[in-house]
Amino acid sequence: MKIWSDSFKDGAAIPGDFAFAVRDAQTKVRLSSNKNPHLAWSEVPSGTESLVLLCIDGDAPTDGSNVNKEGTTLPASMPRADFYHWCLIDIPPTRSSIAAGEFSRAVTPKGKAPTLDAPLRHGINDYTGWFAGDKDMAGDYYGYDGPCPPWNDERTHHYVFRLYALDIPRLQLEGRFTCQDVLQAMHGHILDEAQVIGNYSLFE
Numbered sequence: 001m002k003i004w005s006d007s008f009k010d011g012a013a014i015p016g017d018f019a020f021a022v023r024d025a026q027t028k029v030r031l032s033s034n035k036n037p038h039l040a041w042s043e044v045p046s047g048t049e050s051l052v053l054l055c056i057d058g059d060a061p062t063d064g065s066n067v068n069k070e071g072t073t074l075p076a077s078m079p080r081a082d083f084y085h086w087c088l089i090d091i092p093p094t095r096s097s098i099a100a101g102e103f104s105r106a107v108t109p110k111g112k113a114p115t116l117d118a119p120l121r122h123g124i125n126d127y128t129g130w131f132a133g134d135k136d137m138a139g140d141y142y143g144y145d146g147p148c149p150p151w152n153d154e155r156t157h158h159y160v161f162r163l164y165a166l167d168i169p170r171l172q173l174e175g176r177f178t179c180q181d182v183l184q185a186m187h188g189h190i191l192d193e194a195q196v197i198g199n200y201s202l203f204e
Contacts, residue, residue, distance in 0.1 A: 001041060002043050003040070003041040005037050005038050005039050005040070005161070005198070006040070006100070007038045008037060010196045011197055011198075011199070014146075016033070018034075018035050018100075019146040019200060020145050020146045020148035021147075023202050028068070028151045028202075029151050032107070036098065036100065036103045036146070037198075038100040039196070040096060040098075041096055041194065048167070049166060050166050051092075051093060051095070051165055051166065052091065052166060052182060052186060053086065053098075053162070053163050053164075054160075054182065055144065055160065055161050056160045056162065057149070057157050058160065059080050059153075061074055061081075061153065063079070072152055074150055076154040083126045084125050084126045084178070084179035085159065086143065087182045088103070088120060088144075090119040090120055090171060103122075103144050104146070107145070111141035113142060114140075114142040122143040123142070123173075123181065124140050124176060124178055125141050125145055126141075126179070149203075152203065153201070153203055156199050157200055159200060160195050160197050161196050164192075164193045167191055168189050172185055
């Protein structure tokens, strides 16, 4: 199975249009277009009943106490963990692409609604937890919300768009679910997977 994007090259920088935020000379960062990138795939294995798409930043700091704090930097060597930006499930195997901006075209304070045309379903991403204590932004963030690494982080963040081919037509998940829930529900049903990686940084 193969996956690629016309929005960025594998291993190269993701353009700011597909990010949650971009660098700003006066305010450090400002909100961006937050469009989901174009993605396309081929060579889906025989027997595939559905596809799942995840976007994972594996470079998120595990300690947020100095994130975006003036006068400090986050060293590249500090411990890191996964931050999930997108999970789209129950994609029909007949589908072979996602258009740029098809599922996200702006930053939506308090998060986008989960409504999609069946059978597609979105889970919540990790901005849900990140903004939980912010009265202006708190909510359930369904679907895609793009890169917004700390502006004081020395490490360039890498965003993995990973596609899974499954042997079942529908994941056994109901209601509100996370990307971690998706990973658990897929266990034992993965026929193949492929990924494309883009990078992004707000550090200067």
